[in-house]
Amino acid sequence: MSLRHAILVLLQDQEASGYDLAREFANSIGLVWNATHQQIYLELGKLNEQHMVSFRHVPQEGKPDKKLYSITEDGRQELIRWLKKPAGPARIRDAFMVKVAGGQLADSGALLGELEQLSKQRRERLATFEALAQRLDEQGREENLYSYLTVRRGILDQRAWLQWAEEVRQALEHASVGLPTS
Amino acid sequence: MSLRHAILVLLQDQEASGYDLAREFANSIGLVWNATHQQIYLELGKLNEQHMVSFRHVPQEGKPDKKLYSITEDGRQELIRWLKKPAGPARIRDAFMVKVAGGQLADSGALLGELEQLSKQRRERLATFEALAQRLDEQGREENLYSYLTVRRGILDQRAWLQWAEEVRQALEHASVGLPTS
DNA sequence: GCGCGCTGCGCAATCCGTTGTATAAGCACT
């Protein structure tokens, strides 16, 4: 259970609403830990009850009011405590990979189409991360060291995936030559 | 929910016991989809009720009896149906990455130690995958195409991680020069 | 004028997944 810790890490830099956090989970941190808005709102509620975060109401015009959360001293202590003990093993659930593994039964054309679509998403993400890395570098890499390293992980991950996708594309195009396209 | 589909993919090649599957989930497929033995036994039970797998009792001496499961025609149909529809997004839970992102509060020394340990595991995995890839290649890459591509994904993933780890190591060693080790 | 998408919050039900416990036999080490 370290969704709470991921939230605390994000709140360390700046106060944020549940909605803000949900967006960050969909982008940057999403590469490493994902969560939906329902999960985040629930966890923020629990963290508040346990005095690890506090919030202030911010009325807005044209938009719904929001709650801006910030980390408390208790929250910071909990984060430090958690950082000290070894992290649990990384877990993944990649349905597309399962499909590739079972590819004999699949339609190569459909698989290639899906691969193209995912590649497009990965290329976009790569561009975003590269821009972000450059920005952090210009601002001073030392001050943003941990953010910079996290983004680097994202970049290397996207590149590795895209390289693999290229291998798959070539292999499947070869394999589907002369086969029915259906 | 595609633990069931991962199981069906594995059973496509050969019949296996719950224990066999658990081992495969801990190794090869574990890179892509992980599951514990309890989860697997439970899912096998459900798959059996829904006539997607069948099993035969195999009495053993010196060891407990086992149930060897194989995929049925219904199971194969379900797999094909699932392969046709687009895969859900990949999900990850990497607690160590969360720790790096929140690294300002952490002890660099401890983080470096954990990094070393994880690197060792990754290097071992890389060696296993490289050996497996070579074996598949010698047996004929065409016949084992989908297994080969899955293993390639594993190799590229480990290499990318190790490259990143090297960057982190250098950055943290720089950063911790002159700082208190506590 | 109508639908769609974005911003923003939240509840409820159900399903998935983890953790703990249990049984049972052989083998290796101390």
Added chain:
DNA sequence: AGTGCTTATACAACGGATTGCGCAGCGCGC
């Protein structure tokens, strides 16, 4: 003789995660 690992299966309890639903107003395009 005791401890712990491996093979092999399984139940029960709890907590985490997904899915479905609901409210609410603004802006954009057709």
